[in-house]
Amino acid sequence: MEALVTDNLTRxxxxxxxxxSEVPEHQSLLFSLFLFMYLVGVMGNLLIIMAISLTPKLHTPMYFFIxxxxxxxxxxxSVTVPKMLLNIQTQSQSIPYAGCLTQMYFLILFLELDNVLLAVMAYDRYVAIxxxxxxxxxxxxxxxxxxxxxALIVTNIYPLIHTLLIDxxxxxxxxxxxxxxxxxxxxxKLSCSDxxxxxxxxxxxxxxxxxTPFLFICLSYMHIFSAILRLHSSQSKLKAFSTCSSHVAVVSLFYGTLFGVYLQPSSSYTVEDSVATVLYAVVTPMLNPFIYSLRNKDMQQALRGLFSWSKVQSW
Structure with missing residues (x-):
């Protein structure tokens, strides 16, 4: 352990x-697994951004937030996985103190931004319906x-407070x-301070x-589902539900793993909880592009157009 001791405080x-896992035989499997999830997640989300940017039909508030x-x-x-892959590849588990706090800061920041954006997207669906x-x-x-x-300004406050307190x-x-x-x-859990x-x-x-954003999302969907149920046409109900289904799936996946970790004291944090944090920090971002494109015909058309355009450019 490397530390500097000054004024009875261990730095x-x-x-x-x-x-x-610390088992050597597991490292290559973990490296391949996380590299695959990272590449799929980054490429999938990049395709979503490019498809929306290059398709005028998708220049609407909903797709702006997506x-x-x-x-x-x-x-x-990108805050977590590249460093994780580097440590596995180099067989080095170390991360500098400042780097660790920086990673924690941005992890909380982007977690909050996800949280707020999902709430704003729920409001968008509420107004639309x-x-x-x-x-x-x-x-x-x-x-x-x-x-x-x-949202970008406000969400910087909470991670900054925690970073200063951890320090x-x-x-x-x-x-x-x-x-x-x-x-x-x-x-x-590692600290010996109060x-x-x-x-x-x-x-x-x-x-x-x-x-608060989660409760706002729940309230928005209470009004949304109430409005949908009042529609007389089954086709109208189905169309209205389809515009919300992707967002509901993303919200369920995100909050299901998030609350499983953070609605408990830090003293009860276990290795099993670290698996849950991997789910919301790595798996959820990887799955979001598939969720938003799987049942969205406009997004599917935009992606097909993007691939067709890339083929033409390659020729």
């Missing part, structure tokens, strides 16, 4: 990420750009993180920032 110079979600998902996985006549004026380009800009802690017992990346709860303030921030500010 760590690096941490060691132990990953999901493109931003894809961009955030690329950043989300419940107030369709006012959709163009409500979901104006100014509103869309402003909402994303404000005041001492890690005098161990610097071995039983995780693939520097996750907040994993770091808090972490009550850190946990207070998680349960107060964290609850507000994460639970």
């Amino acid at each position: 760590i110079s690096k941490f060691f990420l132990l990953g999901l 493109a931003n979600l894809s961009l955030v998902d690329i950043c989300f996985t 419940c107030h369709s006549l006012h959709y163009a004026s409500t979901m104006s380009p100014t509103f869309c750009i402003t909402s994303v800009s404000v 005041t802690l001492s890690f005098c017992a161990s610097v071995q993180i039983h995780h693939l990346f520097c996750e907040l709860y994993a770091l808090l 972490i009550h303030v850190n946990e207070l921030v998680v349960y107060t500010l964290g609850s507000i920032l994460f639970v």
Whole structure:
């Protein structure tokens, strides 16, 4: 363990990420698995962004938010997976102290951005179905750009607070993180300092920032489903449900893994929880492009057009 001791406070110079398994035979399998998921996730989200950007028909608020979600998902996985793959490939588990805190900062930041974007997308669907006549004026380009800009500014506050609070802690017992990346709860569990303030921030500010968008999404869909059920035509009901199904699937996948990890004390954090964080940090961003394109005919047409255009350019 490398550390500097000043004023009775242990200052760590690096941490060691132990990953999901320390068995040498598992490393090549883990490397191949995470490399595959990372490449699929990045390429899938890039295709979504390109298809939306190059298809005028998709220049609508809903697809604007989907493109931003894809961009955030690329950043989300890029914060953690490349370092993870480098450590496996070089057989080095170390990560600098500053690098660890930086990774934690951006992990929380992009997690929050995902959270807020999903809430804004729920509002978009609510306006489209419940107030369709006012959709163009409500979901104006100014509103869309402003909402994303404000979300980017606001979501920087929470990870900054945690980064500053973590920096005041001492890690005098161990610097071995039983995780693939520097996750907040994993770091808090290592500290030999009093972490009550850190946990207070998680349960107060964290609850507000994460639970509030979730409740907003639930409320929006209560109104949406109520409005859909009032429609007389079965075809109209099916069409309205189809416009929401992809978003509902993404929300369910995202919050199902997220709440499984963070709605518990940091002291009860286990290796099994690290697997759950991998699900929302790696698997969910990889699956989102498939979810949004699987049952979306406009997106499928845009992707086919993108591939056709690339073939023409190659000739």
